[in-house]
Amino acid sequence: MDLSLLKPKIFKGEIKAPGDKSIAHRALLLNSLGSGKASIYNFPRSQDTIATLRVMETLGMGIVKESVDSKGVSSNLVIESRGIHSFIEPSSHLDAQNSGTLMRLLLGVLAGSSISAVVFGDSSLNKRPMGRVIKPLKLMGANIDGAENDEFPPISVRGGNLRGINYDMPVASAQLKSALLIAGLFAEGNTQIIEPYASRDHTENMLMDMGIHLDKDEAFKRVIVSPGIPDMIDIEIPSDFSSAAPWIVGGLIHHDSELVIKDVGVNHTRTGLLDVLEEMGANISIEKKKSNSSEPVADINVSSSQLKGIEIYGSIIPRLIDEIPLIAVAATQAEGTTVIRDAAELRVKESDRIKNTVIALNTLGARVEEQDDGMVIYGKGKLKGGTIRSHGDHRLAIAAAVSSLVSDDEIVIQDSEVTDVSYPNFWSDFLGIISTN
Numbered sequence: 001m002d003l004s005l006l007k008p009k010i011f012k013g014e015i016k017a018p019g020d021k022s023i024a025h026r027a028l029l030l031n032s033l034g035s036g037k038a039s040i041y042n043f044p045r046s047q048d049t050i051a052t053l054r055v056m057e058t059l060g061m062g063i064v065k066e067s068v069d070s071k072g073v074s075s076n077l078v079i080e081s082r083g084i085h086s087f088i089e090p091s092s093h094l095d096a097q098n099s100g101t102l103m104r105l106l107l108g109v110l111a112g113s114s115i116s117a118v119v120f121g122d123s124s125l126n127k128r129p130m131g132r133v134i135k136p137l138k139l140m141g142a143n144i145d146g147a148e149n150d151e152f153p154p155i156s157v158r159g160g161n162l163r164g165i166n167y168d169m170p171v172a173s174a175q176l177k178s179a180l181l182i183a184g185l186f187a188e189g190n191t192q193i194i195e196p197y198a199s200r201d202h203t204e205n206m207l208m209d210m211g212i213h214l215d216k217d218e219a220f221k222r223v224i225v226s227p228g229i230p231d232m233i234d235i236e237i238p239s240d241f242s243s244a245a246p247w248i249v250g251g252l253i254h255h256d257s258e259l260v261i262k263d264v265g266v267n268h269t270r271t272g273l274l275d276v277l278e279e280m281g282a283n284i285s286i287e288k289k290k291s292n293s294s295e296p297v298a299d300i301n302v303s304s305s306q307l308k309g310i311e312i313y314g315s316i317i318p319r320l321i322d323e324i325p326l327i328a329v330a331a332t333q334a335e336g337t338t339v340i341r342d343a344a345e346l347r348v349k350e351s352d353r354i355k356n357t358v359i360a361l362n363t364l365g366a367r368v369e370e371q372d373d374g375m376v377i378y379g380k381g382k383l384k385g386g387t388i389r390s391h392g393d394h395r396l397a398i399a400a401a402v403s404s405l406v407s408d409d410e411i412v413i414q415d416s417e418v419t420d421v422s423y424p425n426f427w428s429d430f431l432g433i434i435s436t437n
Contacts, residue, residue: 003416003427005404008434011254015429016262017243019044019074021422023202023265023295025052025101026178027235028079029109030206032061033185035083038232043075044240047421048099055096055106059115060088073425081232084186089115093154096121098350098421101175103153104133108179111142112186113159120154124350124392130155133179136167140183140191164189164227171345172318174200174269177223184225185212195221197315200269205294209233236292238265242322243423244300245273246398246430249326251302252282253333254405261300265292272319274300276327280307280334309336309379317342325357325399331377332366333406340374350421351391360388360396364403364411385409394421401430 019042029052031038043049045068057063065078094117096103103119107130110117120126131151137144143158144150164187169176172195181203184191198221208214210230216223244264251259266274266286278284283305289298307330312320320327324343331338346353358370361377365384369376385407390397397418404411419426 001415001417003413005401005411005413007405007407008254009256011250011257011405011433012259013433014260014262015247015433017239017247017264018046018423018425019237020240020265021046021048021242022101022174022200022240023235023237024049025099025105026202026206027237028052028056028061029105029182030203030210030230031079031232031235032056032059032081033084033109033182034210034230034232035081035086036232037064037078037080039234040077040079041234041236043077043237045073045075046424047097048102051095051097051099052102055094055102058088058090058094060086071425083229084109084113087113087115090117093118093120096125098122098125100125100128103130104175104179105182107133107137107144107155107157108182110157110159111137111140111144111183112162116156116158118154118156126153128152129348132171132173132176136165136176136180137183139165139167140180140187142183162187164191166192168194169196172197172199174203178203181207181223181225185228185230187227190224190226192222192224197221197318198269199318200267202267202295206235209294238292238295238297239263240422241265241267241270243426245323245326246402248273248277248284248300248302249330250402250405252277252284252305252307253330253402255304257302257304259302261302263297264300266296266298266300269319272316273323273327275316276310276312276320277307277330279310280330281305282307307334307379309334309338309377311339313339313341313374321345322395325353325395326402328357328361328368328375328377329399329403331379332361332368332381332383334379336379338377338379340377341371342373344373349393349395351393351396353393353395356389356391356393356396357399360400361403363388364407383407385411387412387414390415390418392418394419394423398423398426401426
């Protein structure tokens with residue numbers, strides 16, 4: 001579906017983004033490892049999270065009760081599991097659809113189980129690199145094989161006897177780290193993982209809440225997990241920071257804006273965007289801080305700001321990797337030049353986000369140069385409108401919507417419905433704010 005957008009005169013209101021997708025995946029996967037019942041509140045019903053729900057149902061996890069909100073975009077769930085050693089061997093392949101998080105974490109789950117399964121995804125996910133997970137799982141003793149010399153899906157896994165390893169991760173990846181931590185729960189001996197940079201720690205937080213012994217050394221980016229079966233626990237999922245990000249950036253770059261984004265998860269491993277925007281001169285305040293299931297939560301207030309260009313690189317990149325297309329949009333409106341580097345991981349997301357972000361912004365009249373591991377954005381350029389392809393990538397479609405807030409002319413977004421992957425009611429929220437203004 002093509003969607004046409006025009007810049008609104010003002011951009012003001014209050015928004016509550018859907019539940020955190022990263023935490024939702026983990027709430028289902030980790031709870032399924034134990035036995036008993038647990039409640040999950042504010043579960044986001046995006047395409048990715050529903051894929052996880054369906055896969056775990058196939059393996060034997062049950063939904064005892066589900067209540068869906070009036071918009072059909074979040075649920076309160078009561079789930080029941082008999083534990084990983086009672087998983088049902090699937091009669092058909094497990095479909096991860098477009099979710100890299102589901103596929104990579106599921107490989108760790110299946111490696112620790114006593115069943116055999118094959119995991120695949122859609123045409124996009126089947127092109128994303130999985131060798132980085134398959135290799136260390138094999139070192140742990142997993143029976144696991146992927147296509148094209150263990151690089152891509154479909155991937156077959158047969159649960160077996162695992163042993164703990166010491167592993168230096170070649171990239172900072174919460175998905176890889178989480179897969180190894182999960183497999184380590186069912187290995188003989190401890191599993192130690194060292195990252196080049198700190199990545200999201202939702203898995204560590206949740207496992208500790210579930211009674212698992214973890215030794216975290218943040219200074220050395222090291223975590224050690226001991227074997228054990230997690231307890232099932234109730235989890236309240238905060239609003240997704242990545243889904244709050246378009247409102248944050250939009251509220252800063254529009255010339256007449258005031259927005260409040262409610263109950264956002266502000267885990268420090270996710271909020272590199274806030275650090276970058278504050279360095280750029282953004283008007284941002286964090287209010288009403290509290291905690292949901294070991295995850296910090298707060299309201300984020302933003303208003304129109306005069307931004308300046310900066311350099312973004314190094315250890316902060318894993319903390320804002322999903323928000324880089326939005327940062328690039330913000331940088332087109334900043335004074336001076338913004339340089340983004342060390343972000344080559346963007347090449348292997350749902351699309352090549354470096355290439356496609358550069359093409360989109362240049363199409364709209366910005367001046368952006370593509371680099372091997374990032375981009376250079378020359379600020380204070382007027383956006384003139386145009387037609388943008390989403391390339392089947394929800395982050396690009398959302399970034400294009402935010403671009404419309406500062407475009408002199410109409411922006412048309414092709415295949416706009418792809419936002420359902422992470423934020424099913426994004427367009428109703430976005431158009432609702434615009435229409436009320």
